[in-house]
Amino acid sequence: MKKSILGVMITLLIVLSGCVQKTPEPEAEKDYICKDTPLAEGCYVPSDDLDFISPVADEYTISETFETDRVNQMPRNWLLYRNEEYKTDGVKATIVENGDNRYVELFSDGLKAPMYPQSAPNPTFIFSTKFNLDQDRKGVAYASILLPSDKPTDSISFGVSTGAVNTIQAIIGSDLKVQIKVGGPFFYYSGTADGGDIHSTNITIQKDTWYTFKFEWDASTNVVSASIQQGDQFTALYSGAFHISNRVNALADGAILVPNVFRVTMPRNYTNTYAYIDDVIVERKGA
């Protein structure tokens, strides 16, 4: 028995020493050289990807149906503004589920607002997600909105803000009438006497009903427009020329300095407002 254990140990020792001896010297030398010069020739496999830096930011669109977001959570691709003055639940954007559809419940207490720009009527509720169509400078955005009858509602605005066409948005007031606002600053007010232009429409919405709005912009034709879906058709609410804000958001050579966002806002009006949003889609326009 003892002999056999001894035999196994001796065999193991021979095998182990064999392994150590088998390590080739040149490999060890190469490892050492590359440790100090990892980018030297022969120390890495060159890849074209390492040298490529795109000269322009990639364009990307939005396709938010919220079906893969978690119920009771904030939708993951969106930002909701708040600062330390806001109450914990002063603004909320929460995924809710009704049947097999998920969408976002929006809430604003209307009490606080961003501190800047100072003495401006900044909104309390600012909910946004980014896209980028800066090369195309045209696109189509959709969003569906519902105002509930069983919870308080007041005023809500939603639409796109891009470098090429400052802003176009729909405003639904406490009277449920739809207005279209073109231009204006990134939030409500730029401090440059450019508050945007508000156009009334003959549309009044009803509560507890989903409405789909469409916003289009096209720098090549200098047209920006908004419409609302009625049945299978979209009814025009506004169509006009591009509005270029006083605020510098693009350079003369076309370079765009501000992000493209789809944005929902609610004013600082000391009023609780609930609203629901679904199917926020930004697509390329035409071919």
Ligand SMILES: [Ca+2]
């Ligand atoms: Ca949905």
